[in-house]
Amino acid sequence: MKVYKFGGTSVGTPERMKEVLEIAKGGAGLVVLSAISGTTNQLDALAAAYEKGAEDKVAEILDGLSEHYARYVESLLNDPVMLKKAYDFVHSELRALASLDETNPDLRSGFILSRGELISTYLFHLLCTECGVDSRLISALDFISLDSNREPSVDRIGEELTPILASRDAGFLLITQGFICRNHRGEIANLGRGGSDYTASLIGAAVRAEEIQIWTDIDGMHNNDPRVIEGTRSVERLSYDEAAELAYFGAKILHPACVHPAKKAGIPIRLKNTMSPESPGTVIDGQTRKAGVVAIAAKDEITVIKIRSARMLLAHGFLQKVFEVFGRFETAVDMVTTSEVSVSVTIDDDSRLFSIVNSLSEIAEISVEKDQTIVCIVGDFIGSSTGYASQIFTALADIPVRMISYGGSKNNVSILVETQHKEAALRALHQGLFTQTVAHV
Ligand code: ADP
Numbered sequence: 177m178k179v180y181k182f183g184g185t186s187v188g189t190p191e192r193m194k195e196v197l198e199i200a201k202g203g204a205g206l207v208v209l210s211a212i213s214g215t216t217n218q219l220d221a222l223a224a225a226y227e228k229g230a231e232d233k234v235a236e237i238l239d240g241l242s243e244h245y246a247r248y249v250e251s252l253l254n255d256p257v258m259l260k261k262a263y264d265f266v267h268s269e270l271r272a273l274a275s276l277d278e279t280n281p282d283l284r285s286g287f288i289l290s291r292g293e294l295i296s297t298y299l300f301h302l303l304c305t306e307c308g309v310d311s312r313l314i315s316a317l318d319f320i321s322l323d324s325n326r327e328p329s330v331d332r333i334g335e336e337l338t339p340i341l342a343s344r345d346a347g348f349l350l351i352t353q354g355f356i357c358r359n360h361r362g363e364i365a366n367l368g369r370g371g372s373d374y375t376a377s378l379i380g381a382a383v384r385a386e387e388i389q390i391w392t393d394i395d396g397m398h399n400n401d402p403r404v405i406e407g408t409r410s411v412e413r414l415s416y417d418e419a420a421e422l423a424y425f426g427a428k429i430l431h432p433a434c435v436h437p438a439k440k441a442g443i444p445i446r447l448k449n450t451m452s453p454e455s456p457g458t459v460i461d462g463q464t465r466k467a468g469v470v471a472i473a474a475k476d477e478i479t480v481i482k483i484r485s486a487r488m489l490l491a492h493g494f495l496q497k498v499f500e501v502f503g504r505f506e507t508a509v510d511m512v513t514t515s516e517v518s519v520s521v522t523i524d525d526d527s528r529l530f531s532i533v534n535s536l537s538e539i540a541e542i543s544v545e546k547d548q549t550i551v552c553i554v555g556d557f558i559g560s561s562t563g564y565a566s567q568i569f570t571a572l573a574d575i576p577v578r579m580i581s582y583g584g585s586k587n588n589v590s591i592l593v594e595t596q597h598k599e600a601a602l603r604a605l606h607q608g609l610f611t612q613t614v615a616h617v
C-alpha cells in the first residue's frame with residue numbers, strides 16, 4: 177500500500193482537489209491531506225486575534241473563511257445531498273470557532289488550527305462519495321499522539337491503523353488529516369507548520385507502506401531554492417541523509433522531521449508535482465549514489481553567539497559547560513566553530529536567548545548577532561574524488577563568510593553569512609557548482 181500526501185496548494189482550489197482524486201483513486205492507498213492553502217495562515221491569525229481579544233478581527237477572519245469555503249464547496253460538489261452535508265459541516269466548524277470558551281491559549285490555538293485539515297478531509301471524502309470512489313475518513317486525532325517529550329510513537333500509530341487496514345475492502349481509499357494530533361494529555365495539538373509531510377512519513381513507517389508519495393506544487397527537490405534562484409532543476413535521486421539535511425536547512429518542500437521515520441523503516445519517499453503528475457520528481461531512498469554536490473539550501477533567522485574566554489586555552493571541561501547551558505534551556509545548536517580562545521555557535525530558536533546569554537556570561541564574555549543565514553551545500557563528499565572544498569570556496573570568493581562547518585557529516589558543508597548576503601551566496605554557489613549563467617529572480 178502507498179501513502180499519498182497532498183499539500184495545501186494541491187487542494188487549493190476545487191479543480192485541484194478533483195485532480196487529487198484522479199491521482200489517488202487508482203492506488204487504493206491512504207491519503208493524507210493538508211488544509212486548503214491559505215486557511216492555516218488564516219486560522220493562525222484567528223488564534224492571534226483571540227489572544228489579543230480583538231473581537232472585530234475575529235469576526236472579520238471568520239467572515240472571510242466562511243465566504244472562501246462557500247465558494248469552494250459550491251464548485252466542488254453537485255449532488256444536493258453532498259452539498260448540504262458540506263455546508264452543514266463547514267457551518268458547524270465555523271460556529272465552534274466563533275463561540276470558543278477555551279481560555280488556555282495553547283489549547284485554543286490547537287483547536288483552531290486543527291479545523292483546516294478537518295474541513296479539507298471532510299470535503300474530499302464527500303467528493304469521493306459523489307464520484308463513486310469508496311472511501312473512509314479516519315481522524316488523525318484518534319491515532320497520532322505525542323508523548324511528554326513531544327515525540328510521536330510510530331508503534332502506537334501502527335497498532336491503531338493495522339486493524340483498520342486489515343478490515344477495509346480492497347480498493348478502498350483511506351483519508352486522514354496531516355499535521356494534527358493529540359498531546360500526551362489527550363488535547364488537540366499539531367506537528368508544527370508544514371507538518372503534514374511528517375504525518376505521511378509517520379503513517380508510512382507505521383504501516384510499512386510500499387512508498388510514501390509527497391505531492392506538492394513543484395516537480396521534486398530542486399538543486400537550489402527556487403524562490404530565490406532562477407533556473408534551478410529537479411534532483412532525480414537523494415539519499416535519506418541528503419534529503420534530511422536539505423529539509424533541516426531550509427528546503428521548504430519537506431518538513432524537517434519528515435525523512436527520519438521513512439529512513440528508519442527503509443521506505444522510499446517520492447516527491448511529485450500535482451500540477452504535472454507525469455514529471456518524474458525526486459526519489460529519496462537508501463541507495464548509494466555517485467559522489468558530488470547535489471543541492472543547496474538556506475535557513476534564515478539564525479542567531480550566532482560568540483563565547484570568548486581566555487581561560488579556555490588548554491582548559492578541559494569548558495565546552496561541556498557551554499553545551500550544558502544550551503541543554504538546560506532546551507535549545508538546539510546547529511553550527512559550532514572553535515578557536516583557541518573562543519567558540520561560536522548558531523541557534524535558530526532564540527526564544528530562550530536572554531537566559532542562555534545570562535548563564536554563559538558567568539563563564540565567558542558573550543556577544544550575539546542576529547539576522548544570519550546558514551547556507552548548506554549537500555551531497556556526498558566522501559569518495560575517491562577530491563576538490564569539493566576548493567570548488568565551494570572558489571565560488572564563494574566574493575562573499576563575506578562568517579563561519580564554516582565541514583566534515584561534521586559526509587553530506588553537508590555549511591557556511592554562515594549575514595542574511596543580506598544570502599542571495600548572493602546562493603547565486604554564486606549555483607553558478608560555481610551547477611552552471612555558468614544564473615539569472616536572479
Ligand atoms: P505544500 O503546501 O505542498 O506542503 P510547500 O509550500 O510546503 O508545499 O513546499 C513546496 C514549496 O517549497 C515549493 O513551492 C518551493 O517554493 C519551496 N522550496 C524551497 N526550497 C525548495 C527546493 N530545494 N526544492 C523544491 N521546492 C523548494
Ligand code: ASP
Nearest residue numbers: 210216355369370371372
Ligand atoms: N496546514 C499546515 C500548515 O499550513 C500543515 C501542512 O500544510 O503541512 O502548516
Ligand code: MG
Nearest residue numbers: 183370428429
Ligand atoms: Mg509543506
